[in-house]
Amino acid sequence: MKLAAGLLVVLMGAVVGLQAVHEGRGGRPSADSPNLLYVRSPEAMKRLALSYDALLADVYWIRSVQHYGGTRLSNEPNRRYDLLYPLLDLTTSLDPRFNIAYLFGALFLSAPPPGGPGRPDQAIALLEKGLRAQPDKWEFAQQIGFVHYWWRQDYTEAAAWFRRAAQMPGGPFWLTSMAAVTLAEGGRRDSSRVLWEEIARSEHEWFRAEAQRRLQQLDAMDHIDRLQAAADAFEQRFGREAAAWDDLRLAGYLPGIPVDPTGVPYRIQSGVVGLTAGSRLFPLPEEAAPPAR
Amino acid sequence: MRMIGHVAINVFKESVRDKVLYNLVAFAVLLIAVSYLLGQLTAGQDVKIIKDLGLAAIATFGLFIAVFIGIGLVWKEVERRSIYSLLSKPIRRSEFILGKYAGLVLTLLVNVSIMTAAFYAVLAYLDTQFSDSVRASWPAPATDPGMLRAIGLIFVELMLVTAVALFLSTFSSPFLSAALTFGLWVIGHFNADLRNFEAVVESASAAYLARGLYYVLPNFAAFDIKAQVVHALPVEAPYVATTAVYGAVYIAFLLTGAVAVFSRRDFK
Numbered sequence: 001m002k003l004a005a006g007l008l009v010v011l012m013g014a015v016v017g018l019q020a021v022h023e024g025r026g027g028r029p030s031a032d033s034p035n036l037l038y039v040r041s042p043e044a045m046k047r048l049a050l051s052y053d054a055l056l057a058d059v060y061w062i063r064s065v066q067h068y069g070g071t072r073l074s075n076e077p078n079r080r081y082d083l084l085y086p087l088l089d090l091t092t093s094l095d096p097r098f099n100i101a102y103l104f105g106a107l108f109l110s111a112p113p114p115g116g117p118g119r120p121d122q123a124i125a126l127l128e129k130g131l132r133a134q135p136d137k138w139e140f141a142q143q144i145g146f147v148h149y150w151w152r153q154d155y156t157e158a159a160a161w162f163r164r165a166a167q168m169p170g171g172p173f174w175l176t177s178m179a180a181v182t183l184a185e186g187g188r189r190d191s192s193r194v195l196w197e198e199i200a201r202s203e204h205e206w207f208r209a210e211a212q213r214r215l216q217q218l219d220a221m222d223h224i225d226r227l228q229a230a231a232d233a234f235e236q237r238f239g240r241e242a243a244a245w246d247d248l249r250l251a252g253y254l255p256g257i258p259v260d261p262t263g264v265p266y267r268i269q270s271g272v273v274g275l276t277a278g279s280r281l282f283p284l285p286e287e288a289a290p291p292a293r
Numbered sequence: 294m295r296m297i298g299h300v301a302i303n304v305f306k307e308s309v310r311d312k313v314l315y316n317l318v319a320f321a322v323l324l325i326a327v328s329y330l331l332g333q334l335t336a337g338q339d340v341k342i343i344k345d346l347g348l349a350a351i352a353t354f355g356l357f358i359a360v361f362i363g364i365g366l367v368w369k370e371v372e373r374r375s376i377y378s379l380l381s382k383p384i385r386r387s388e389f390i391l392g393k394y395a396g397l398v399l400t401l402l403v404n405v406s407i408m409t410a411a412f413y414a415v416l417a418y419l420d421t422q423f424s425d426s427v428r429a430s431w432p433a434p435a436t437d438p439g440m441l442r443a444i445g446l447i448f449v450e451l452m453l454v455t456a457v458a459l460f461l462s463t464f465s466s467p468f469l470s471a472a473l474t475f476g477l478w479v480i481g482h483f484n485a486d487l488r489n490f491e492a493v494v495e496s497a498s499a500a501y502l503a504r505g506l507y508y509v510l511p512n513f514a515a516f517d518i519k520a521q522v523v524h525a526l527p528v529e530a531p532y533v534a535t536t537a538v539y540g541a542v543y544i545a546f547l548l549t550g551a552v553a554v555f556s557r558r559d560f561k
Contacts, residue, residue: 051513203426204430
């Protein structure tokens with residue numbers, strides 16, 4: 001008995017040691033792409049699921065979140081979100097009432113590169129699919145309006161969707177005025193701020209965090225406008241572009257190096273002000289890539 | 294009736310002694326507990342995922358218990374040759390079959406009850422982890438008693454699976470009985486496809502055959518209202534009652550068949 005116990009301890013020690021060696025050598029050689037989805041057909045998957053469709057929807061939802069988060073955080077310069085839409089499509093086909101998958105999925109899909117695939121068309125398609133499953137869900141109509149407003153700058157469509165959302169059962173009254181403001185003053189930061197402030201009141205933490213980030217972006221855009229005005233004034237006064245913040249500081253335009261709402265210094269290059277690429281707020285909605293001059 | 298009770302209690306005691314049964318329950322409880330950790334991986338959908346996983350675990354573990362013990366109920370007695378001493382006692386063959394069935398149903402009832410209690414305990418704990426505003430956004434409370442309707446239908450489904458396994462085991466080997474029971478369970482979830490088969494085939498006879506199978510084979514899909522209760526969608530009491538009655542009638546049919554086959558079986 002003692003011999004057996006001793007042997008068990010030794011063998012388990014050997015297993016742990018070999019596992020450590022295995023890990024030290026980098027693990028199993030990669031044989032396939034992580035971007036692999038064996039079944040893409042929602043119809044086929046619904047049949048294969050038998051009575052486990054809701055559970056499989058959860059699995060695909062977790063995969064969607066992991067795929068989005070993993071790709072977003074990866075250091076790969078050409079990161080792609082190829083599986084995001086198929087995964088969300090499978091999730092919402094297996095469980096057509098998985099509301100958060102439509103709402104979060106639309107945010108994931110419409111975010112521009114590198115923070116997302118930059119596919120507002122797919123975001124709208126996903127939300128329209130949600131509306132087909134639940135025609136009274138005003139949140140989906142509002143979100144479609146939002147995608148048109150924020151990512152497509154199509155204020156006519158956005159206003160139409162806000163109006164439609166307001167007319168749905170339970171649709172908030174403020175969407176009616178939002179529709180009117182969008183038509184009259186589409187693209188104004190004040191209107192955008194109102195939209196994001198509404199989203200910042202969401203009960204979902206992720207939505208709140210995303211809305212805070214977008215509100216900070218709007219603040220940064222206001223700051224950049226003021227800083228750009230100072231840089232332009234400097235150029236007019238001295239006949240040359242400001243090459244660095246010190247030029248503006250020494251000329252009395254600024255008290256110090258300006259920082260964005262996350263504490264990262266703004267960038268000034270050849271007289272053009274923008275966000276530093278390393279900032280959490282980069283890129284701004286109007287600044288997918290740093291402007292060239 | 295007393296004889297049926299005696300056999301049932303013995304089946305229950307035997308299954309309680311069966312360590313595999315304990316392992317299944319322990320694993321189910323563990324799975325539900327682990328589901329709490331799994332919920333941390335996703336964006337605020339912990340309660341939905343735990344409800345989905347918990348209900349699926351109750352159905353799955355119950356299914357394994359129903360099939361793997363159901364197929365052995367009669368076969369074990371024949372294999373051990375204890376059937377001879379049993380049948381020499383003042384017990385009718387029908388009482389033997391019905392007692393075996395009732396014993397396994399009692400085992401399932403205890404198992405499903407334990408799993409349900411653990412499931413609600415995990416949800417009650419999870420409920421304390423969220424603010425009132427988050428709770429207000431859920432379609433139903435974490436410990437929604439409405440889920441008991443789904444668990445009730447899962448239990449009726451498990452009773453039906455047990456009846457299928459028992460019926461098949463009266464004339465077939467355990468391996469074949471298990472394969473056929475699982476096969477019927479899978480086909481029972483494709484019931485809607487059988488009904489709509491005429492839309493995809495040109496042959497009228499094939500369409501009639503599929504339509505016939507649709508009516509004759511057990512419709513296991515009807516017992517699945519897990520997604521509805523998780524999303525707090527209305528599931529009318531008449532639907533639950535009709536489905537339960539459908540299950541009861543099918544069980545009666547299978548047990549009658551099992552008794553008929555077993556009564557004619559020659560153990561010489």
